Amino acid sequence: xxxxxxxxxxxxxxxxxxxxxxxxxxxxxxxxxxxxxxxxxxxxxxxxxxxxxxxxxxxxxxxxxxxxxxxxxxxxxxxxxxxxxxxxxxxxxxxxxxxxxxxxxxxxxxxxxxxxxxxxxxxxxxxxxxxxxxxxxxxxx
Amino acid sequence: xxxxxxxxxxxxxxxxxxxxxxxxxxxxxxxxxxxxxxxxxxxxxxxxxxxxxxxxxxxxxxxxxxxxxxxxxxxxxxxxxxxxxxxxxxxxxxxxxxxxxxxxxxxxxxxxxxxxxxxxxxxxxxxxxxxxxxxxxxxxxxxxxxxxxxxxxxxxxxxxxxxxxxxxxxxxxxxxxxxxxxxxxxxxxxxxxxxxxxxxxxxxxxxxxxxxxxxxxxxxxxxxxxxxxxxxxxxxxxxxxxxxxxxxxxxxxxxxxxxxxxxxxxxxxxxxxxxxxxxxxxxxxxxxxxxxxxxxxxxxxxxxxxxxxxxxxxxxxxxxxxxxxxxxxxxxxxxxxxxxxxxxxxxxxxxxxxxxxxxxxxxxxxxxxxxxxxxxxxxxxxxxxxxxxxxxxxxxxxxxxxxxxxxxxxxxxxxxxxxxxxxxxxxxxxxxxxxxxxxxxxxxxxxxxxxxxxxxxxxxxxxxxxxxxxxxxxxxxxxxxxxxxxxxxxxxxxxxxxxxxxxxxxxxxxxxxxxxxxxxxxxxxxxxxxxxxxxxxxxxxxxxxxxxxxxxxxxxxxxxxxxxxxxxxxx
Numbered sequence: 252x253x254x255x256x257x258x259x260x261x262x263x264x265x266x267x268x269x270x271x272x273x274x275x276x277x278x279x280x281x282x283x284x285x286x287x288x289x290x291x292x293x294x295x296x297x298x299x300x301x302x303x304x305x306x307x308x309x310x311x312x313x314x315x316x317x318x319x320x321x322x323x324x325x326x327x328x329x330x331x332x333x334x335x336x337x338x339x340x341x342x343x344x345x346x347x348x349x350x351x352x353x354x355x356x357x358x359x360x361x362x363x364x365x366x367x368x369x370x371x372x373x374x375x376x377x378x379x380x381x382x383x384x385x386x387x388x389x390x391x392x
Numbered sequence: 393x394x395x396x397x398x399x400x401x402x403x404x405x406x407x408x409x410x411x412x413x414x415x416x417x418x419x420x421x422x423x424x425x426x427x428x429x430x431x432x433x434x435x436x437x438x439x440x441x442x443x444x445x446x447x448x449x450x451x452x453x454x455x456x457x458x459x460x461x462x463x464x465x466x467x468x469x470x471x472x473x474x475x476x477x478x479x480x481x482x483x484x485x486x487x488x489x490x491x492x493x494x495x496x497x498x499x500x501x502x503x504x505x506x507x508x509x510x511x512x513x514x515x516x517x518x519x520x521x522x523x524x525x526x527x528x529x530x531x532x533x534x535x536x537x538x539x540x541x542x543x544x545x546x547x548x549x550x551x552x553x554x555x556x557x558x559x560x561x562x563x564x565x566x567x568x569x570x571x572x573x574x575x576x577x578x579x580x581x582x583x584x585x586x587x588x589x590x591x592x593x594x595x596x597x598x599x600x601x602x603x604x605x606x607x608x609x610x611x612x613x614x615x616x617x618x619x620x621x622x623x624x625x626x627x628x629x630x631x632x633x634x635x636x637x638x639x640x641x642x643x644x645x646x647x648x649x650x651x652x653x654x655x656x657x658x659x660x661x662x663x664x665x666x667x668x669x670x671x672x673x674x675x676x677x678x679x680x681x682x683x684x685x686x687x688x689x690x691x692x693x694x695x696x697x698x699x700x701x702x703x704x705x706x707x708x709x710x711x712x713x714x715x716x717x718x719x720x721x722x723x724x725x726x727x728x729x730x731x732x733x734x735x736x737x738x739x740x741x742x743x744x745x746x747x748x749x750x751x752x753x754x755x756x757x758x759x760x761x762x763x764x765x766x767x768x769x770x771x772x773x774x775x776x777x778x779x780x781x782x783x784x785x786x787x788x789x790x791x792x793x794x795x796x797x798x799x800x801x802x803x804x805x806x807x808x809x810x811x812x813x814x815x816x817x818x819x820x821x822x823x824x825x826x827x828x829x830x831x832x833x834x835x836x837x838x839x840x841x842x843x844x845x846x847x848x849x850x851x852x853x854x855x856x857x858x859x860x861x862x863x864x865x866x867x868x869x870x871x872x873x874x875x876x877x878x879x880x881x882x883x884x885x886x887x888x889x890x891x892x893x894x895x896x897x898x899x900x901x902x903x904x905x906x907x908x909x910x911x912x913x914x915x916x917x918x919x920x921x922x923x924x925x926x927x928x929x930x931x932x933x934x935x936x937x938x939x940x941x942x943x944x945x946x947x948x949x950x951x952x953x954x955x956x957x958x959x960x961x962x963x
Binding site for chain 1: 400403404407410411414417418421460463464465466467518545547548549551596617618621876877944945948
């Protein structure tokens with residue numbers, strides 16, 4: 252008769268009957284390494300997966316930070332582009348004919364076109380009038 | 393039966409769980425990174441989408457991008473949410489905001505004290521740092537917000553505003569080229585699609601796609617903004633000098649039909665479009681139907697010569713008498729040549745030719761020269777003029793049309809007729825858009841000169857140029873249109889204005905001058921019309937000097953070679 256009162260029907264998970272061990276047996280038991288070793292292939296697989304995973308996480312984070320950096324640079328580029336557009340618009344506003352005229356007058360520079368009497372027409376051949384060549388038109392100052 | 397030790401059991405379980413975890417993680421990573429099927433993960437509140445707004449194309453003049461007429465500028469709009477301002481802190485908020493000089497105090501006050509609404513803009517700025525300053529201020533932190541907007545910048549302001557038109561703050565094109573070319577100038581927005589984190593920010597690494605915006609096409613006009621400036625200045629001066637109520641000027645290249653400048657008064661600033669009076673928004677150069685008066689005689693004489701009714705030297709009797717049963721006023725008597733009739737602007741001579749032409753031929757010439765229908769210019773608000781059907785014309789109506797009454801025309805129709813004469817009888821299509829260019833430089837649309845019709849022969853056109861060139865000479869009605877160094881061909885016109893209630897005004901007239909120069913090789917056609925000038929109102933007195941001033945300045949600017957060297961010292 253078993254000394255153990257509970258007797259499980261499940262053979263696999265049945266609690267083994269306790270057996271008093273002698274001191275020598277206990278010492279031997281304690282001196283022995285008791286571990287369950289995974290099969291070598293499974294171990295390699297797990298280690299491989301772990302290393303891959305860690306490497307992936309490192310690379311992923313690294314990429315992510317670079318990605319964010321690129322994004323920031325993109326935003327900066329857009330900001331600079333917009334600033335350029337604003338500055339260009341300011342420049343466009345400044346160099347309209349009206350504003351140029353106003354600025355010139357502000358500095359006491361009143362510009363006007365030369366009157367007919369101030370203009371000279373140079374004919375292509377001396378003494379011959381009425382025939383004008385390119386750029387044969389000057390200002391008599 | 394083999395049994396497993398309890399300690400071993402937990403080790404096996406841990407190993408299995410770890411392996412399962414790695415398998416699941418690996419599968420998940422494979423799904424996200426390799427398959428990349430984010431769409432199935434993008435659901436509910438995790439979905440992230442950001443619009444990348446496309447920029448509207450710009451409008452430039454014929455000289456290219458260095459001469460912008462309308463461009464979009466990104467700005468920041470700062471607004472106030474008065475709802476979150478603590479009781480009794482309104483003054484502090486007001487004070488802190490007004491430390492920045494960019495904001496209008498009245499507007500800020502209205503925004504801060506507003507009882508309704510949570511969005512009250514206080515101003516636009518191009519400097520985001522202002523908002524950063526405001527938002528870091530302990531008093532303002534909760535109530536100040538910022539929004540990125542795009543504002544349309546019109547460097548020429550009120551100049552050319554009728555032509556360019558306007559885009560409102562909501563991005564809607566309301567008028568002018570902005571509206572007619574809107575389909576080309578509107579770009580296509582881009583977007584970023586991906587997954588958002590708990591803070592609604594994008595998880596950059598999980599972005600699904602980024603579609604770049606496609607900016608709108610740029611529109612290049614046939615206008616030259618320096619010529620436009622010359623025209624606007626001259627028109628402003630004329631309006632002031634002659635106390636005119638309104639006025640319009642058009643400058644055209646007769647050989648191509650391109651419009652180089654177009655101005656209308658009164659005008660408006662596109663930056664204050666909403667508050668401008670409706671009348672100021674009318675582009676009178678294409679919108680106003682008016683009785684042209686004697687400028688229309690050019691058509692009558694051209695038709696007469698083209699039909700062989702008269703020649704430059706044939707004599708026409710201009711004695712007083714009944715014309716279609718009524719006496720007709722004229723300042724010329726006796727037999728005069730057709731050239732003299734043009735020079736003196738004889739009503740009776742024009743009436744006789746009109747009578748000899750008859751209804752059918754007169755009507756045909758009106759149609760051939762484009763009267764009574766829109767020119768098809770690519771601008772908003774063009775009128776077609778008024779030409780009554782020929783079967784309703786009485787003899788008197790025929791005569792009246794011959795001298796420029798009983799018919800309503802637009803400025804663009806009138807200048808087209810003169811350009812046709814200047815261009816040896818070939819009528820060119822009138823246009824203001826030169827080309828439309830995509831952001832990558834591809835030409836999307838390119839307008840080229842097109843001959844629409846040939847209403848008169850080259851010989852007739854030459855005769856007309858000769859006769860019209862006598863008008864600015866001594867004894868002619870348009871002496872003040874003379875441009876030193878150039879032979880000018882043109883015609884004056886003065887017509888009583890039609891009252892809205894019917895009949896003619898006895899006080900208000902429209903004085904016009906339409907002509908071209910140099911007559912030997914016409915390169916510029918100009919129309920000047922002034923509405924209700926006082927006290928002088930004759931076209932030769934009020935419009936011709938404006939023509940001369942504009943013509944001289946344009947000749948100088950475009951370096952048009954003089955063809956009349958009398959005023960020049962020649963070496």
